[in-house]
Amino acid sequence: MNNLFDHEDESSWYFGAINRQEAQDLLMAEKEGGVFLVRDSTTSVGDFVLCVKEDSRVSHYIINKMQQNNDQPSYRIGDQLFRSLSELVSFYKLHYLDTTPLIRPAKKKLERVIAKFDFESNEKDDLSFKRGDILTVLFKEEEQWWRAKDKNGKEGCIPVPYVQKLEESSSPVEGLRPQEGSISSTPESKPKPKQRILPAKARVKQVRIPNAYDDTALKLEIGDIITVMKTNINGQWEGELNGKIGYFPFTHVEFLDDDNGS
Known part of the structure; x- marks a missing residue:
C-alpha cells in the first residue's frame, strides 16, 4: 500500500475554498481509491471537509473545528478528536474511513x-x-x-x-x-489597487452564526463595524468586534474605505 505522502505538507492536501462539486469532479477523475483532499466547509463556516475517493464514489466527511479550555483548537471527525488537521490526516493513513485509508493527496489543477x-x-x-x-x-x-x-x-x-x-x-x-500590447504603464481606467494597512475598519454585509462549539468564531450581524487585524491565506480573517477578538470569513465584510470606490 503506497501511502507514503508527507502528512505534514499541508499545501499538498489542503485545497482551501473549493466547493463540493469541484472536489467531486476532481476526485472522480482519479483512477485509484484513497485519493483525498481537505477543503473548507461551505455550509459550516470555520469547519472543514475531508473528501475521499472510495470505490466508485466520493465521500465527504465533515471535520468540526472545536475550541478547548486551554484555547487550543481541536478537530473532530466522527468520534475521533485530533490536535491538528495534519494529525488527523496522519491517523487515516493507517486507519480505514469506510473502504480505504488515505493513499495520497489529489493532484492540484494548476x-x-x-x-x-x-x-x-x-x-x-x-x-x-x-x-x-x-x-x-x-x-x-x-x-x-x-x-x-x-x-x-x-x-x-x-x-x-x-x-x-x-x-x-x-x-x-x-x-x-x-x-x-502597447500598454507600458498602468492605465487610468485600472487604478492601482490600494495597499491595505491594518488594522482597518470594515462593515459586515452578511449574517454569520458560528458553530456553538467554536469560541474563536465571531458572530456577525449586518451593519456591524469590525476592526480587521489580520488577513489569513485560508480566508478566515482575525478581527475585533464588541470587545471580542476572533475569526470570520472575509466574504462577509467590506472595508469602509471601499464604499465610494475612491
Whole structure:
C-alpha cells in the first residue's frame, strides 16, 4: 500500500475554498481509491471537509473545528478528536474511513495567469512582477487579491486586475490581447489597487452564526463595524468586534474605505 505522502505538507492536501462539486469532479477523475483532499466547509463556516475517493464514489466527511479550555483548537471527525488537521490526516493513513485509508493527496489543477501590466510593491507580502510574466495561482484569498508564485518559486499576493487567465493552448505572446500590447504603464481606467494597512475598519454585509462549539468564531450581524487585524491565506480573517477578538470569513465584510470606490 503506497501511502507514503508527507502528512505534514499541508499545501499538498489542503485545497482551501473549493466547493463540493469541484472536489467531486476532481476526485472522480482519479483512477485509484484513497485519493483525498481537505477543503473548507461551505455550509459550516470555520469547519472543514475531508473528501475521499472510495470505490466508485466520493465521500465527504465533515471535520468540526472545536475550541478547548486551554484555547487550543481541536478537530473532530466522527468520534475521533485530533490536535491538528495534519494529525488527523496522519491517523487515516493507517486507519480505514469506510473502504480505504488515505493513499495520497489529489493532484492540484494548476491555474496560471499572465501579467497585463507591471506591478511594483514595497509590501513584503506582495509579489512584484513585469508585464508578460507567467504566475501560478496558489490561493484566491480575496476577490481582488490572490496568492501566487513566479517562475523562481517566490510567493506573494498579486492584484487580480493586473493579470488574466492563461489558456493552456495559448503561448505567452498570444496570451496578451493586441490592444493591451502597447500598454507600458498602468492605465487610468485600472487604478492601482490600494495597499491595505491594518488594522482597518470594515462593515459586515452578511449574517454569520458560528458553530456553538467554536469560541474563536465571531458572530456577525449586518451593519456591524469590525476592526480587521489580520488577513489569513485560508480566508478566515482575525478581527475585533464588541470587545471580542476572533475569526470570520472575509466574504462577509467590506472595508469602509471601499464604499465610494475612491
